[in-house]
Every structure is written in C-alpha cells, then in structure tokens.
Amino acid sequence: MAIGTDPLLLLPSSPPPPALHIDQSRLARQLGAASRKQRETPTDPGPPDQVIQTRMAFKTVTDYVAWLYYQYLLVTGIYVLEPWEKSIFNSILISVVAMAVYTSYVFVPTHVRLALQFFAGVFGGQNESAMTLMS
Amino acid sequence: MAAIAAAPPARQMNRDPGKRGARRRNGHVVDGTRANVSTANGPACKQYRPESFEQAPMYVAVLTYLGFGIVTLFGYFRDFLRAVGLEKCHLAQEREEQQDFVPMYQDFENFYTRNLYMRVRDNWNRPICSLPGPAFDLMERVSDDYNWTFRLTGKTIENVINMGSYNYLGFAENNEDFLKTVADKTLQYGAGVCSSRQEVGNLSIHEELEQLVANFIGVESSMTFGMGFATNSMNIPALVGKGCLILSDELNHTSLILGARLSGATIRVFKHNNMHSLEKMLREAVCTGQPRTHRPWKKILIMVEGIYSMEGSVVRLPEIVALKKKYKAYLYLDEAHSIGAVGPTGRGVTELFQLNPADVDVMMGTFTKSFGAGGGYIAGNKKLVDYLRSHSHGAVYATAMSPPVVEQIIRAMKCIMGVDGNTVGIQRIQQLAENTRYFRARLKEMGFIIYGNDSSPVVPILLYMPGKVVAFSRAMLQRKIGVVVVGFPATPITEARARFCVSAAHTRAMLDKVLHHLNEVGDDLCLKFSRRKCSPRPELFDESDFELDS
Numbered sequence: 001m002a003i004g005t006d007p008l009l010l011l012p013s014s015p016p017p018p019a020l021h022i023d024q025s026r027l028a029r030q031l032g033a034a035s036r037k038q039r040e041t042p043t044d045p046g047p048p049d050q051v052i053q054t055r056m057a058f059k060t061v062t063d064y065v066a067w068l069y070y071q072y073l074l075v076t077g078i079y080v081l082e083p084w085e086k087s088i089f090n091s092i093l094i095s096v097v098a099m100a101v102y103t104s105y106v107f108v109p110t111h112v113r114l115a116l117q118f119f120a121g122v123f124g125g126q127n128e129s130a131m132t133l134m135s
Numbered sequence: 136m137a138a139i140a141a142a143p144p145a146r147q148m149n150r151d152p153g154k155r156g157a158r159r160r161n162g163h164v165v166d167g168t169r170a171n172v173s174t175a176n177g178p179a180c181k182q183y184r185p186e187s188f189e190q191a192p193m194y195v196a197v198l199t200y201l202g203f204g205i206v207t208l209f210g211y212f213r214d215f216l217r218a219v220g221l222e223k224c225h226l227a228q229e230r231e232e233q234q235d236f237v238p239m240y241q242d243f244e245n246f247y248t249r250n251l252y253m254r255v256r257d258n259w260n261r262p263i264c265s266l267p268g269p270a271f272d273l274m275e276r277v278s279d280d281y282n283w284t285f286r287l288t289g290k291t292i293e294n295v296i297n298m299g300s301y302n303y304l305g306f307a308e309n310n311e312d313f314l315k316t317v318a319d320k321t322l323q324y325g326a327g328v329c330s331s332r333q334e335v336g337n338l339s340i341h342e343e344l345e346q347l348v349a350n351f352i353g354v355e356s357s358m359t360f361g362m363g364f365a366t367n368s369m370n371i372p373a374l375v376g377k378g379c380l381i382l383s384d385e386l387n388h389t390s391l392i393l394g395a396r397l398s399g400a401t402i403r404v405f406k407h408n409n410m411h412s413l414e415k416m417l418r419e420a421v422c423t424g425q426p427r428t429h430r431p432w433k434k435i436l437i438m439v440e441g442i443y444s445m446e447g448s449v450v451r452l453p454e455i456v457a458l459k460k461k462y463k464a465y466l467y468l469d470e471a472h473s474i475g476a477v478g479p480t481g482r483g484v485t486e487l488f489q490l491n492p493a494d495v496d497v498m499m500g501t502f503t504k505s506f507g508a509g510g511g512y513i514a515g516n517k518k519l520v521d522y523l524r525s526h527s528h529g530a531v532y533a534t535a536m537s538p539p540v541v542e543q544i545i546r547a548m549k550c551i552m553g554v555d556g557n558t559v560g561i562q563r564i565q566q567l568a569e570n571t572r573y574f575r576a577r578l579k580e581m582g583f584i585i586y587g588n589d590s591s592p593v594v595p596i597l598l599y600m601p602g603k604v605v606a607f608s609r610a611m612l613q614r615k616i617g618v619v620v621v622g623f624p625a626t627p628i629t630e631a632r633a634r635f636c637v638s639a640a641h642t643r644a645m646l647d648k649v650l651h652h653l654n655e656v657g658d659d660l661c662l663k664f665s666r667r668k669c670s671p672r673p674e675l676f677d678e679s680d681f682e683l684d685s
Contacts, residue, residue: 056658071661077202079602080254082281085209 186408186448186588191599191664199599199629206601210250225283247623251601256282258608258620264291266309267300269640273617292615296645298635299619303476303592304563305640306507306547317542324538332524336535344541348512351548352474352482352500353492356521357514360529361536363471363501364390366511369529371438371467372398373522374497379434380420382413382464384450386443391469395438401426407446410454413437417462435464441473441484441500445626445634447587447595449477452484456494465496475505476592481551481564487590506547508540567592567639570646574637577650582663586632595621595632596653596662603660604631610659614652 058064073079078086216222226249227240257278265272273292276285300307308314320340330336341359348357360366371394375381379400383391385407395402403420406412417435424431437459439450450468459466470483478486483500485492492498497519501511513523524530551560571592578585584597598604601622608620622631637646657663 067659074602074606074660075198075202075600077206077600077602080206080251080605081209082254089205089209 186586188446188448188586189584189665189667191584191597192666195599195664196629199601199631202601203628206251210246213250214246225280251623253282255605257285258605261612261617262287266307267297268302268307268309269297269305269638269642269645270294271297271617273612292612295612295615295617296641296649297617297638298649299617300638301472301504301636302507302638302640303472303505303567303636304481304507304547304551304560305638306505306543306550308507308640313546314543316546317539320542321539326539327537328535330535331530331532332535333531338535338538338541340538340541340545341535344536344545345512347545347548349514351552352498352514353485354498354514355517357512358520358523358530359502359510359512359536359541361510361533362529363503363509363511365529365533366499366501366513367391367469368394368397369533370499370513370523370527371395373527374398374467375400375434375436378425378430378432379436380432381436381438382416382420383438384408384440384443386446387438387440388444388469388471391438391440400436407443408448408451410451410458413455414458414462417458417464421462435462436467437464438467439469441468441470442477442588442591442593444472444593445595445621445632447585447591447593449473449487449588449591450484452488452490452495456490460494466494467497467499468495470498470500471511472504472591472593474500475551475564476567477590479564480561481505502540502544502547506544508543508547510536510540510544563639567637570637570639570641570643573643574635574646574650578653579665579667581650581654581657582665583653583657584665592637594635594637596635597630597632597664598662599629599631599664601631603662604633606660607633607656607662610656611652614656616649616652 056067058067073086076089078089081089213222217224226245229236229239233239257276262274262276263271264274273295275288275290275292277288278285324338324340328336328338332341344359345357348359349355360369367388367390371381371391375395375398377399379398381395381398381400381402383395383402383404385404403416405416420432420435423429437455439452439455442449452468455466458464468484473487474483475481477484480486482492485495485498496515498514499511500514502508503510513520549555550557551564553560568590571590571594575585575589575594578594578596586595586597587593598607598620604620604622608618611618618633618635620631620633626632635649
C-alpha cells in the first residue's frame, strides 16, 4: 500500500477531497494590486485593498461529508494511524455514542415527567395550604 | 527604513549612567531600574520592530492534547501487541540469550519515536537529487509497511519550490561564472587539508578569510572553524569555567547549551527575550555571588542568539548591551541566522540596531546559512582571538576548513560587501528584505498565526495539532512545495509548526504560488486560527507578561 498520498484517496468509497473555488479574477486583481503597490512604495507593502477570500465549493453533499470526516480524522489525531486502528477507534466511538443516545431515549422522558410532577406537587401543595389558612 | 534612526542610540545610553551613578551614591536607586533600562534606549527601542506571539484559541490546545492522548493510547496498545508477540517487531531486539538482562532497546524513552514518529516519518529526510536552491528535485519514495522501510520508485518529482533551506541570500547556486574562483582555488590548494590549524594546516587562504571576516563585521580579528556546531560547543569551554556564571536564553540552540554544559560553569536560564527576567538574574548574581561561598562570580556571560530559528524572533540587543554595561557582564552573540540576512548591508543584528560591534564581547556566527558554505567563526578583540587560537579545543584538534569551502565564503562575502563595486550583493540583501516583508504581510492577512519579528526571514506558521502537521506537509508536497514541519521534541508539545525560510533567490512569482497554495491548504485543513483583524498598526510587546517569583 503506497503511503505518501492522502489517505482519503485510499478509502473505498470516498470521493477525492473537494476542489477549492477561488475567485480567480479577484485574486488576480488582488495580486496585481499588491505587486503594483510594492513597486510604488518599495519600503512597505501597505494594507491590502481587500482581504483574500476563498469559498470552498463542494459539488455534492457527499463531498462535504467527506471533508467533515477528514477534519474529524485530523483533529482527533486518527489520521496518523493505520486503517484497522482507525476502524477500532471509530467502532468504539460509535458504540459509546449509540449507548448514550439509547440511554437518553429510554430514560430522559421518564426523568423529565417525574421532575415536572415533583415541582407541580410543590407549587400545588403551597396553594392548597394557603387556601386552608385563609378560609 | 528599518535601520534609519533619528539620533544614534549610543549618545542616549551614555547620558543615563551619569544619572544612575548619582542615584547609586545615595545607596538607593530612585524609580526602579526598569524605567532606566527602557528609557536608556530611546530611538533604538522605537525602531525595534515589535514581535507577535499570538496565542491560539483555547479549543486548539484542548484538541492538540486530545490528539496526542489518543495516539499515545494506541501506542500503548501496539506496544502491548508487540510484547505479547501478536505483532512483528520491526525494531532492534536483543538476542535470545540476553532476554533477562536490563533492556537495552525497548525503553520507554523511545516510546514517542516508536509510536508516533515512525508512523509519519515520510515527511522528514526526503532524498533530494539536485542543488537545494530556490527549487529542487526530489526522489519519490513509497513505503509498503507504514514507513518502517522505504523504497525509491525511480521517479523524480521535479521543480519543487524549496521553502526549507537556509538559503537566505541565494548563494547555494551552481553558476559556473560565480564559482570560477572556487574551482581555481581547488586546483591550487586541493580539496583536503589533512591537518589541524596548529600543525601544518594553516593555509594562506585561511588567513585571508579571517581578515575578511573581521573587516566584514567591523572588529579587530576573527578565527574560523570547520564546523558551526563545534564553534559553539568547543569555544565556550575555553572562555568560561568553574566559578563563572552563564545566563542563557530559554530558546538557545543545542550547540550553545552543550558548550555551556561542557564548560562546567553555573547555568541559569532567563525567559526568552525578557529583559526584566535577565535583569533580575543579573542583580541577584551580582549581589549574592556564588551559591554557597558567596564569593563574587569570576565572570558573568550572557548568551543570546541574533535570530532564534524556531520562533523567528530577534534579540533585544540595545537593552542587553545596556544591561551588560551596567552590571559588568560579558556578551556572547550567536549570529548563525542573522549574519548576512538582516541589516541594510547584511552585517547582522548590530547593524540592524545601529550598535557598535565593539559592544559585543564575543561575536560568533556560521557560514552555513547566508554564505552557502559551512563552518563558523568567532570574532572580537585581537587578544580574545589570540587566546582562543591556543586554548580552544576546536582550534587545536580539529582539522582546518577545506579550501574550496573557504573560497566560497570569501567570494560570497566579497559579493555582499561589493568589493569590486558590483551591486549583486546589495541587491540580494534588498531582495531578501522585500521578500520577507511581502511574505509575512500576506500570511498575516490570510489569517495564519505567525511568530516572530517582521524583519526576520524565518517564518514559523503554527499548526498545533499532530494530525494537521502531517497532513500539511503531505498536501504541500503534492502541490510541489517542499516545507519543513517541526513537532514535539524540538518545539513545545502544543506548538507544532511549519517553518518557512524566505530566500533572496525566490522570485515574486514563486512566493505568490506558495502563498496561493498555502491559502488553499489552510482552508482545506482549517489552519487559519488568527483572531486578529488585519491592521497596519503594529502590535506592542506586552511588558506585563512576566512573573516576579520565577
């Protein structure tokens, strides 16, 4: 397996990394302005006309999701590991997240209902005792 | 623009000692010394370009630690598999008979090398098959077993832009006309000297070089050595010994640290470029003396560098010279990266700050970076250099510098000085300054975090996370730009960076291409962490960034 190419290309069903769409005319104007400024005032580049802006163009949603997966690999450091280690880490992470989701699905409604009952009981009890005192 | 001052700083500095002397007679210093130090360098301080060391947002540090943590866990897992035998161990192992001995190879110290560096080591030590000028050719290599072994495919990646070589003035060239004198001298003197300077190795070309170096820097005399690292590590022990104090900057190079350790002197480290920390240590050293006996120190030597290559920061030389004069210490200045690269005529940081070179006691530098050769020099007083000629290990035992290398340095230095009236040298220096300013300004405007002084040709871009460091290097190589990335042992663990070295040989088109690709890769990998709005006003150094009881 050849190393030295982007691992994203080695994934079985992932598209190549998304191409960046740079506003070519704007960039050319920007660079032209910068070099013109350089020739006029050779001592200081000076502030630019506009900040260079690039928009990342994703052709499909799949491209975007692939880019997000790439960011996840980079940020967690998984990018440097071998594919089977990546699979291990991903499975552990997915199972932990799945367990968390399942637990919240099963228990959160019951907990919320009980909490609401508790607080309703507290306020309802106060109203009743106030009423009895007054009458 | 950088070095033109309204009034020479020497006059300013001489005015204050009189005042300080009067105050000291009372036995009590009014105002504190901090105010004195900063006002003692009026115009020089104002022209000192401010440096920025912007901090990344907190989440970046958290994610960096997270990345290292996860890879460390997997490192333990793989070590376990290797120990149990489920996985083949590619590293050296002891023989069967020695299994019960104290382990020699699989030590914990190599944990980082084994489990992180080996996985990604295709980003370092890439084989080059051409001259490392502004562009070079790389030999393509692939690995079949995740970077444990490599094999060359036979293809060459051509015209990769070189942003990693210390080729500041572009003297790493193979132009026949420029190298004619080098070829002639090789025919005259041969390639090797086969002796040390003290025996039969002192050639007339060495004397010529030393005279030229002394003229170039503006001091009385100088001495050259065959290796830059050895210049530091072998000469510091000759200058200081037991009973002396060395005050060394936090980020000094390994050669300086090794020389200091070999000398046997007491070493104290002050915070990087922090004059309050240095002054506090000087006061304490002068008042308290040696640790147990309280005798005064025989010598106090302040060791600093001109440009620090990992940060790109420039030393605050006027303030250090003022401090050294006040506390009667000696100054050792290592101009490895700054000689030839800064200053209006390339004379280094003394010229950048318009100081008298005689103020620096020991000036050291190397010929590796700006002169396209190899070796180092020590320059200063004639008495100092004559002393070193007989007492330094490098002078007595090391082989003398090879004649073609000497001639290369001579021709490069003559070119910079403009000896025959040609302007090639000064044009290169100006081109380097222009390239540096342009490159740094564009990078800041794009939103990268950059360290260092605006006039330093070394530009570190902070990448922080280990995964991004590796992805950055590979992505730039795919786009045919060769960069150097530096990670944990050489930098703090959260501050991994890519270090760009701007060269006078880079054309504007090359820099634009590099910047364009940097922009794309920066967006692709989300590397633009800077939260600073691009403003033409410079940022000021935060004077309050200092702990009093460190």
